[in-house]
Amino acid sequence: MKLTKETNILIVGLGLLGGSYARALSEQGYAVAALDTRPGAIEYGLSEGMIYAGSTAPDKDLLGKADLVVLALYPHLVISWLRDYQHLLSPGTCITDVTGVKGTIVGEVQALLRPDLEFIAAHPMAGREVGGVENSRADLFRGANYIVVPTERNTEEGVALCEALGRALGFARISRLSPEEHDAVIGFVSQLTHCIAVSLMTCNRQEHLEDYTGDSFRDLTRIARINDELWSELFLFNREELLRQIDLFSHELSTLRSYLEAGDREAIRAMMRLSTARRALFDKPTQA
Amino acid sequence: MKLTKETNILIVGLGLLGGSYARALSEQGYAVAALDTRPGAIEYGLSEGMIYAGSTAPDKDLLGKADLVVLALYPHLVISWLRDYQHLLSPGTCITDVTGVKGTIVGEVQALLRPDLEFIAAHPMAGREVGGVENSRADLFRGANYIVVPTERNTEEGVALCEALGRALGFARISRLSPEEHDAVIGFVSQLTHCIAVSLMTCNRQEHLEDYTGDSFRDLTRIARINDELWSELFLFNREELLRQIDLFSHELSTLRSYLEAGDREAIRAMMRLSTARRALFDKPTQA
Numbered sequence: 001m002k003l004t005k006e007t008n009i010l011i012v013g014l015g016l017l018g019g020s021y022a023r024a025l026s027e028q029g030y031a032v033a034a035l036d037t038r039p040g041a042i043e044y045g046l047s048e049g050m051i052y053a054g055s056t057a058p059d060k061d062l063l064g065k066a067d068l069v070v071l072a073l074y075p076h077l078v079i080s081w082l083r084d085y086q087h088l089l090s091p092g093t094c095i096t097d098v099t100g101v102k103g104t105i106v107g108e109v110q111a112l113l114r115p116d117l118e119f120i121a122a123h124p125m126a127g128r129e130v131g132g133v134e135n136s137r138a139d140l141f142r143g144a145n146y147i148v149v150p151t152e153r154n155t156e157e158g159v160a161l162c163e164a165l166g167r168a169l170g171f172a173r174i175s176r177l178s179p180e181e182h183d184a185v186i187g188f189v190s191q192l193t194h195c196i197a198v199s200l201m202t203c204n205r206q207e208h209l210e211d212y213t214g215d216s217f218r219d220l221t222r223i224a225r226i227n228d229e230l231w232s233e234l235f236l237f238n239r240e241e242l243l244r245q246i247d248l249f250s251h252e253l254s255t256l257r258s259y260l261e262a263g264d265r266e267a268i269r270a271m272m273r274l275s276t277a278r279r280a281l282f283d284k285p286t287q288a
Numbered sequence: 289m290k291l292t293k294e295t296n297i298l299i300v301g302l303g304l305l306g307g308s309y310a311r312a313l314s315e316q317g318y319a320v321a322a323l324d325t326r327p328g329a330i331e332y333g334l335s336e337g338m339i340y341a342g343s344t345a346p347d348k349d350l351l352g353k354a355d356l357v358v359l360a361l362y363p364h365l366v367i368s369w370l371r372d373y374q375h376l377l378s379p380g381t382c383i384t385d386v387t388g389v390k391g392t393i394v395g396e397v398q399a400l401l402r403p404d405l406e407f408i409a410a411h412p413m414a415g416r417e418v419g420g421v422e423n424s425r426a427d428l429f430r431g432a433n434y435i436v437v438p439t440e441r442n443t444e445e446g447v448a449l450c451e452a453l454g455r456a457l458g459f460a461r462i463s464r465l466s467p468e469e470h471d472a473v474i475g476f477v478s479q480l481t482h483c484i485a486v487s488l489m490t491c492n493r494q495e496h497l498e499d500y501t502g503d504s505f506r507d508l509t510r511i512a513r514i515n516d517e518l519w520s521e522l523f524l525f526n527r528e529e530l531l532r533q534i535d536l537f538s539h540e541l542s543t544l545r546s547y548l549e550a551g552d553r554e555a556i557r558a559m560m561r562l563s564t565a566r567r568a569l570f571d572k573p574t575q576a
Contacts, residue, residue, distance in 0.1 A: 126503065190502055194504065202559055203537045203539070214432065219507045220481045223504045224567040232553050236548070250542070257535075260530060275513070279513045282506055
């Protein structure tokens, strides 16, 4: 299956990410419908023209005619949704997701999936510190990274469809990683950073710190405004890897601490120069 | 002395901060001159209309007629500049600075200062990850915090002048802290965050991480592009306090790690909820 304007796309879970998928795809003329248990989300999606149809129930018609299903759900719901509703999908339907952990999820999903369906895991590396469909944006993925996470159960055609979806959404870089590679990388660039931001925000209970702060502290703690239900689940799904990443970072910070304690200015400067050189690689392509 | 359009302001060190002071003040009609040892900086300042006069030497005329001197220099140069050139200033001149550490500096400066001059320490909590007068901006201080750091050697009139300067520069919040309070707060909100950003940037040497990153990692490492000469000096001038702040943060991160290891989801969620509530205080007033 190729992604065309005739492809019937069904978004399951019309929140920040599902809504941003819907907006970005509808704006380009793709046919997008949605399921969400919250009536307000479906009404909003219809009123904004983000979807042409929607339902708060697992509508047999929408499910049966879907060519491509995007599960924009909490990790554990990806598994239970497929267990409960995959019998309503037509043979040949492709399913993808937006989940931030892959190792556990992808294995379970592919084990329970009907053999005539295909699940291609993907991770859009974008978000906002506010959730909900009302905060969704068509340009949320502009300049961002998209990771497709195929396994040996996937076909090249399915993976190509998923990559085409990433291009349609406007991502700047599209990569492929195995589930294990994905979870190690995401444990570092995403989950560890959230652990750091939360710890930085809670470690000092002194009042009025906001009167003295600069942009550095604001930047490091933007993501300390966090959806505790979602992120605690993501952390625990990737526990071993995240523990390893916390240890890696803690060791480096304690190395810097030891240079400082010893008054070793040259060692501190060398570390800062390495940091400066490496950081230059991380600007968004559009900012370069 | 009150800050008026007749006040002769002399900026010493026309870099990112000195240049932004000059731009912001000149745009409002204040009379601003500058000293900088680099001919290019003075030429640029004159050509941009940021200053009405400038010199690469310690010009006796500019120094003698200055009412308010802003030392926008590296910390150790604040001390040596005053030692070398204070004899060229007129009685009653007020001097302020932009230095990111206060404890050591302010004590040394006030000990060596002529009794007919007044030094009022201040810290503008704003910056950019790029330096130099070419990157200076008149609106750099919009919405930002300004900390005045008086001691028992200061007059109320001098402190009020410094606060008037902060208002003229466009700062949103102007506070007073003692040198010790300042260094503790800045050790936390500024120096610790730079230690974290640098360590995060250098702890994982895996290649191509930039292909998989999201905005969280970019945010947490924006300041990992760091002026190693300046910041190593700032760290070492505030060594004891910064060591204490690193320990405070490391302890909190290891607490989160222990919740994760134990699979204690409720403890993780409670920490995230505290983090979310506290972070809400830190948005810039203009963003609120």
